Amino acid sequence: xxxxxxxxxxxxxxxxFSFAGFQQxxxxxxxxxxxxxxxxxxxxxxxxxxxxxxAATSAVARxxxxxxxxxxxxxxxxxxxxxGAVALENTHPFNRELWGRYxxxxxxxxxxxxxxDLDGTYQPVGATDSESAFCHLLQTLRERFGLVAPPDDQFVxxxxxxxDQTAAHGTLNFLLSDGELLLARCSDKLCYVERxxxxxxxxxxxxxxxxxxAEVTTPNDRVAVIATVPLxxxxxxxxxTPGELAVFRHGARLCDELTAKSV
Amino acid sequence: xxxxxxxxxxxxxxxxFSFAGFQQxxxxxxxxxxxxxxxxxxxxxxxxxxxxxxAATSAVARxxxxxxxxxxxxxxxxxxxxxGAVALENTHPFNRELWGRYxxxxxxxxxxxxxxDLDGTYQPVGATDSESAFCHLLQTLRERFGLVAPPDDQFVxxxxxxxDQTAAHGTLNFLLSDGELLLARCSDKLCYVERxxxxxxxxxxxxxxxxxxAEVTTPNDRVAVIATVPLxxxxxxxxxTPGELAVFRHGARLCDELTAKSV
Numbered sequence: 021x022x023x024x025x026x027x028x029x030x031x032x033x034x035x036x037f038s039f040a041g042f043q044q045x046x047x048x049x050x051x052x053x054x055x056x057x058x059x060x061x062x063x064x065x066x067x068x069x070x071x072x073x074x075a076a077t078s079a080v081a082r083x084x085x086x087x088x089x090x091x092x093x094x095x096x097x098x099x100x101x102x103x104g105a106v107a108l109e110n111t112h113p114f115n116r117e118l119w120g121r122y123x124x125x126x127x128x129x130x131x132x133x134x135x136x137d138l139d140g141t142y143q144p145v146g147a148t149d150s151e152s153a154f155c156h157l158l159q160t161l162r163e164r165f166g167l168v169a170p171p172d173d174q175f176v177x178x179x180x181x182x183x184d185q186t187a188a189h190g191t192l193n194f195l196l197s198d199g200e201l202l203l204a205r206c207s208d209k210l211c212y213v214e215r216x217x218x219x220x221x222x223x224x225x226x227x228x229x230x231x232x233x234a235e236v237t238t239p240n241d242r243v244a245v246i247a248t249v250p251l252x253x254x255x256x257x258x259x260x261t262p263g264e265l266a267v268f269r270h271g272a273r274l275c276d277e278l279t280a281k282s283v
Numbered sequence: 284x285x286x287x288x289x290x291x292x293x294x295x296x297x298x299x300f301s302f303a304g305f306q307q308x309x310x311x312x313x314x315x316x317x318x319x320x321x322x323x324x325x326x327x328x329x330x331x332x333x334x335x336x337x338a339a340t341s342a343v344a345r346x347x348x349x350x351x352x353x354x355x356x357x358x359x360x361x362x363x364x365x366x367g368a369v370a371l372e373n374t375h376p377f378n379r380e381l382w383g384r385y386x387x388x389x390x391x392x393x394x395x396x397x398x399x400d401l402d403g404t405y406q407p408v409g410a411t412d413s414e415s416a417f418c419h420l421l422q423t424l425r426e427r428f429g430l431v432a433p434p435d436d437q438f439v440x441x442x443x444x445x446x447d448q449t450a451a452h453g454t455l456n457f458l459l460s461d462g463e464l465l466l467a468r469c470s471d472k473l474c475y476v477e478r479x480x481x482x483x484x485x486x487x488x489x490x491x492x493x494x495x496x497a498e499v500t501t502p503n504d505r506v507a508v509i510a511t512v513p514l515x516x517x518x519x520x521x522x523x524t525p526g527e528l529a530v531f532r533h534g535a536r537l538c539d540e541l542t543a544k545s546v
Contacts, residue, residue: 108328
């Protein structure tokens with residue numbers, strides 16, 4: 021099993037604090053040492069840092085931790101290999117283009133007897149069940165909606181339907197983003213915290229580090245952080261339930277608009 | 284106009300020496316300060332580092348220079364913006380998947396009155412002529428060969444044909460790789476050096492740095508370095524001629540096998 025970390029904000033925000041704790045789980049405070057990756061959207065553009073070294077000791081992870089890249093949507097993943105060797109091409113998150121947007125996907129879980137009917141529109145480069153699932157998801161969206169992005173509610177409904185079907189093969193916790201929305205789907209383990217004014221002093225579980233968010237934010241900032249296991253030990257974290265799909269935009273969960281129609 | 288750097292090798296090799304000189308052209312020894320990017324293939328996987336900061340002062344560029352990532356195929360680009368704002372989504376090299384492989388493309392030149400007939404298979408995310416051309420190239424390959432990669436000679440011929448047609452719109456120097464082959468297409472400025480035993484002591488044009496490759500290689504190593512302008516001042520660089528497409532594999536130009544049929 022792997023670990024996921026996502027962030028969705030209304031203003032570009034750096035993830036250095038959360039990543040500092042998350043990084044330690046890649047080989048130090050936890051055993052997810054088979055590579056890691058992180059994707060930062062900056063408007064339509066996207067930077068993806070991948071490494072098949074353990075996150076806890078990776079030079080690239082040190083850069084990410086120390087160099088504040090400000091982003092409204094971030095997805096990170098640390099890997100404990102189940103399907104597919106420890107190799108760069110099997111490292112999450114995966115990146116493909118659909119509708120003139122980059123899509124970033126990271127998965128936690130294992131799918132068994134899973135061999136989706138891929139027509140070649142998107143083909144996996146590596147050997148993971150996760151990348152196959154991502155290719156199948158994008159193929160399904162393209163079949164369903166053609167070459168133009170649909171309204172968000174239809175899109176979310178299609179994701180929910182695909183996830184329900186795919187989860188018949190096993191555990192399917194995933195994060196997905198196109199730089200606008202961040203979708204978090206839970207099979208068994210995924211939780212989130214929404215930060216807004218008045219901002220707390222947050223303290224990491226994995227390192228003895230605290231940050232006073234009030235000092236580095238404005239009163240209008242909103243940030244949602246989604247993780248497999250809570251990263252802080254003094255904030256209220258909301259657990260998603262099995263089968264639940266949460267949609268975040270501008271740093272807040274869209275409880276009433278989109279997901280009420282689909283969950 | 285931008286600058287290109289490519290490397291193709293028979294064993295995984297770091298590009299730190301060449302990149303040290305190339306990086307200086309991104310704002311110090313030359314004026315290409317509108318972002319930069321570099322892609323490293325590692326087997327089928329690929330890492331792409333992008334930054335819209337000038338390469339000469341970028342923290343990510345410093346990491347790339349100091350952290351030896353060993354790769355058999357590398358493509359780098361420093362940008363002087365012509366079409367499209369200075370933004371991450373307009374930063375080369377671009378990355379898409381075709382035939383279950385990642386394809387990396389970087390372009391130097393400007394295409395005018397260029398509006399290729401894109402059917403949506405690949406859609407640009409940014410606003411550059413270069414990314415449109417790359418999307419059109421991949422669409423053309425998929426139309427021509429379907430969902431399975433063709434033999435190399437047919438593939439190279441198709442690239443040559445596409446490049447000849449596209450170059451009617453302007454300057455089309457580009458580098459393209461799938462991690463196996465590296466293709467270099469010249470409109471007006473592109474040259475290469477092939478290094479093999481006995482290895483030279485090479486000296487950079489842009490920095491007073493030398494390296495004795497004999498100390499860091501084995502007698503069987505072969506490395507081809509392709510650049511817009513020579514990076515070293517004491518090696519013999521072969522200039523490509525306008526319209527020429529050079530194909531490199533295992534650190535050597537394939538003069539007789541592939542390109543003889545197409546040039």
